[in-house]
Amino acid sequence: MKTIKNLFLLSMTLLVASCSSLRVTSEKAYNADLQQYNFYTVADMEAGLLPNVNPTQKMQLKNAIEKQALELSTVKNNTGVTGPDVVVNYFVIIDTKQDIDTYVDYYGRRWRYQVTDVQVREYTEGTLIVDFIDAKTNKVVWHGSTTGIITPNSIKLEQKINEAVNSIFEQYKKDRQL
Template identity: 50%
Template sequence: MKVLNFLFAALFLITVTSCSSARSTTRQGVDLQQYRSFTLVDNDDTYLPQISKVHKSQIENAITTEINKISPENLGVTGADVLVNYFVVVDTKTDVQTYNDYYSRRWRNLPINVELTYYKEGTLIVDMIDAKTNKTIWNGSTSSVVTSNSMEVERTINKAVASLFEQFRKDRTPKS
C-alpha cells in the first residue's frame, strides 16, 4: 500500500511540474473586451540582463505573433489601446531527493542518502497596460525549466507565450 501511495504521489508531482500553467490577474472592474489594439513595448538591451539577445528576439517574435492572433487589424497601428510589456526572471532551483540505502543493513538505522540537483527555472511575466491611464489591466506569468538546447528553448518560449495569451483570451471572454 505504501508503494502505491508513493507511486501516485510521484506521478502527481511529475504531472504538476512538467506542465506549468499560466496564471493571470485582471484588474478589478476592467472590461478587457474594450481594448482593440495592442503594441509591444520596445525595451533596451539593459532591461533584461539575464537573457541573451537571441532569446529576447524569440520572446518578442512570439508575443507579436500572439498579438496579431488577438487583433489581426493591429498591424502597423500607432497609438494602441494596450501596451504589452514582459519581463523574465531566471532562478537557480534545487531538487532534493532522499532515499534509504536498503543494502547497508549492518546498522540499526538505515542511512539516508541525499541527492541534490541544481537547475534553472525561467519565469515569463507579461503585463498589459492601458495606454491612456498607464495602469496595468492584466498580468500573466508562467514558469518552465530552462534548457541549454537552443531548439528546445525556442519551442518552450513559443509554448509559454501561447499559454499566456490563451489565458488572456479566456479572461477576455465575457462571463455569463
C-alpha cells in the same frame, strides 16, 4: 540493486520534471473591460531590461509575443490618430533552484545497516511576466505570468518560449471572455 533503484528514481524524477507543464497565473484589474480593446502593440524593451537572457532568446521572446499580439488584434496597423489600445510589456526572471532527494536503504543478514543517500539536482527556472497596459490611462488592466523549468538545449528552449507565450495569451483570452 541499490544502484538500479536509485537510477530508476532519478530517471522518473527527470521524466516528471521534463514533462511538467507551465504554471500560469493571471489577474485582471478591477472594473477592467478587456473586450473593449482591439489593437495591441508590444512595448520597446530597453537594452538592459532583460538580464540573464541572451540576444537570441530576447529575439525569440519578442517575436513570439508580437505574433500573439498581432493575432489578438482585430484592427491591423492602427498607427493613426488613436494608436494602440493596449501596450504589451514583458519581463523575464531566471533563477537557479535545487531539488534535494534523500533515500534510506536497509541491508544486511544478521544486522540491519542503514545507508542514507542524498542527491542534489540543480535546475534553472524561468518566469515570464506579461502586462497588458491601457495606452490611454497607462494602467495595467491584465497581468499574467508563467513559470517553468528551462532547458539548456536551444531548440527545446525556443519551443519552451513559444509554449510559455502561448499559454499566457490563451489565459488572457479566457479572462477576456469572462
